[in-house]
Amino acid sequence: MQIRSTTEQDLEVFLETCHAAFGLFVETPVDGGGLWWSAIEMDRGVLAHTADGRAVGTAGAYSFELTLPGGGLAPVGGVTAVAVLPSHRRQGVLTAMMRHQLTELRARGEAMSVLLSSEALIYRRFGYGPATYTEKMTVDRHESAFAPARAGIAPQPGSIEVLRRAECGEILNEVYDRYRRAQPGAVSRPAHWWSSRAGQAPVSAAPRYIALHRDADGRPDGYASYLREDSTLTVDEVIALDDEIATALTRFALDHDLATQVVFKHVPPDHPLRWQFADFRAGRLGGQTDWLWVRLLDIPAALEARGWFADGELVLDVDDPFLGERSRYQLSVRDGKAACVPTDQDPDLSLDVSDLGSVYLGGTVPSTLIRAGHIRAHHPGAAARADALFRTDRQPHCLHWF
Numbered sequence: 034m035q036i037r038s039t040t041e042q043d044l045e046v047f048l049e050t051c052h053a054a055f056g057l058f059v060e061t062p063v064d065g066g067g068l069w070w071s072a073i074e075m076d077r078g079v080l081a082h083t084a085d086g087r088a089v090g091t092a093g094a095y096s097f098e099l100t101l102p103g104g105g106l107a108p109v110g111g112v113t114a115v116a117v118l119p120s121h122r123r124q125g126v127l128t129a130m131m132r133h134q135l136t137e138l139r140a141r142g143e144a145m146s147v148l149l150s151s152e153a154l155i156y157r158r159f160g161y162g163p164a165t166y167t168e169k170m171t172v173d174r175h176e177s178a179f180a181p182a183r184a185g186i187a188p189q190p191g192s193i194e195v196l197r198r199a200e201c202g203e204i205l206n207e208v209y210d211r212y213r214r215a216q217p218g219a220v221s222r223p224a225h226w227w228s229s230r231a232g233q234a235p236v237s238a239a240p241r242y243i244a245l246h247r248d249a250d251g252r253p254d255g256y257a258s259y260l261r262e263d264s265t266l267t268v269d270e271v272i273a274l275d276d277e278i279a280t281a282l283t284r285f286a287l288d289h290d291l292a293t294q295v296v297f298k299h300v301p302p303d304h305p306l307r308w309q310f311a312d313f314r315a316g317r318l319g320g321q322t323d324w325l326w327v328r329l330l331d332i333p334a335a336l337e338a339r340g341w342f343a344d345g346e347l348v349l350d351v352d353d354p355f356l357g358e359r360s361r362y363q364l365s366v367r368d369g370k371a372a373c374v375p376t377d378q379d380p381d382l383s384l385d386v387s388d389l390g391s392v393y394l395g396g397t398v399p400s401t402l403i404r405a406g407h408i409r410a411h412h413p414g415a416a417a418r419a420d421a422l423f424r425t426d427r428q429p430h431c432l433h434w435f
């Protein structure tokens with residue numbers, strides 16, 4: 034088996050192999066566009082070949098920026114198009130591609146990589162841990178009356194206009210970009226995403242309407258992309274620069290005539306919507322799932338890059354069995370900034386690199402993984418200290434599908 038990096042010349046064989054491995058038959062994967070992998074970056078791909086030159090496996094990565102707790106931005110590889118032909122599975126092809134890809138990602142100086150996992154059993158062995166979560170909320174319109182906001186804050190004036198995706202030009206790109214810079218766990222959307230897919234459902238090419246929100250001066254500051262099919266209005270994403278704008282767009286969707294129910298496809302776990310309804314049970318949550326998985330490649334750089342919200346110290350003993358590394362670090366936080374240096378002090382916690390990925394963005398508290406028997410706390414106070422240190426000011430959320 035030969036594993037190699039790809040170039041532009043490999044685009045066709047890469048896409049054909051990837052589609053075949055997923056069982057998705059596409060007559061002309063390159064020219065046909067449409068499908069998401071057509072936007073793949075071929076200077077970041079990996080191909081696996083048999084000895085006779087046949088391509089049997091693919092792995093790609095998009096160049097994203099990930100928003101960290103505290104608002105820092107980190108360049109990350111968004112791993113995608115991971116696939117091995119059904120005829121060649123369970124022979125170590127993916128393992129070899131992951132080793133090649135992680136080495137390449139490190140060589141680019143990226144402190145971490147991220148992915149969405151098609152099946153939850155695949156990636157932990159390679160050092161990835163689930164780090165953000167998302168849910169679907171279904172609301173029956175007849176139950177969706179809002180309670181009066183008890184804090185008594187008057188809504189900001191603004192307006193909403195219905196547009197077709199094609200009428201939006203660069204507006205959505207700009208609004209999304211401002212939103213994602215303030216939302217930990219969100220990733221950037223490169224320009225080619227907007228030209229090929231934005232405002233569409235992940236796989237279907239069905240067009241969406243855009244409810245565009247503007248502030249009192251007419252500046253766009255939020256949007257919802259949606260479509261009604263029969264009695265269901267599906268809202269793919271609500272992108273808003275603050276909670277009031279999100280509420281205005283949510284109310285707009287819930288006011289849509291001829292829909293008996295509204296499905297919000299991506300609701301963060303800490304979303305205030307349920308609290309806004311007069312009937313707390315009006316929003317039915319379902320489809321809870323992990324979304325972004327994080328893999329730390331340079332632990333000190335990653336820990337020093339994010340913002341911190343409590344002073345403190347922890348000694349972390351981190352095991353990275355896939356890359357054959359074991360390191361101990363002292364993490365010291367003062368005034369929102371961390372220093373992370375090698376140490377030989379006794380550890381507070383021993384953990385796998387995938388567990389560190391899970392707690393890194395603040396979407397999973399360390400004590401949950403201690404209680405699950407994954408992270409080992411070496412003394413009784415370690416769990417509370419770790420929870421206090423890794424706590425963030427805002428839950429991470431990602432709704433970008435790649």
Ligand SMILES: CC(=O)SCCNC(=O)CCNC(=O)[C@H](O)C(C)(C)COP(=O)(O)OP(=O)(O)OC[C@H]1O[C@@H](n2cnc3c(N)ncnc32)[C@H](O)[C@@H]1OP(=O)(O)O
Nearest residue numbers: 112113114115116117122123124125126127128148151154
């Ligand atoms: C970010 C993304 O792109 S997510 C998309 C992932 N791709 C897909 O879902 C497409 C369909 N599936 C596939 O193409 C393949 O099954 C892959 C890529 C998931 C796995 O490729 P393989 O070459 O079979 O993996 P490989 O042989 O290296 O397996 C390594 C280990 O992971 C395990 N493993 C691999 N895939 C799975 C899985 N889906 N479920 C459970 N275990 C798995 C193997 O059993 C093996 O375990 P072992 O070391 O204890 O024997």
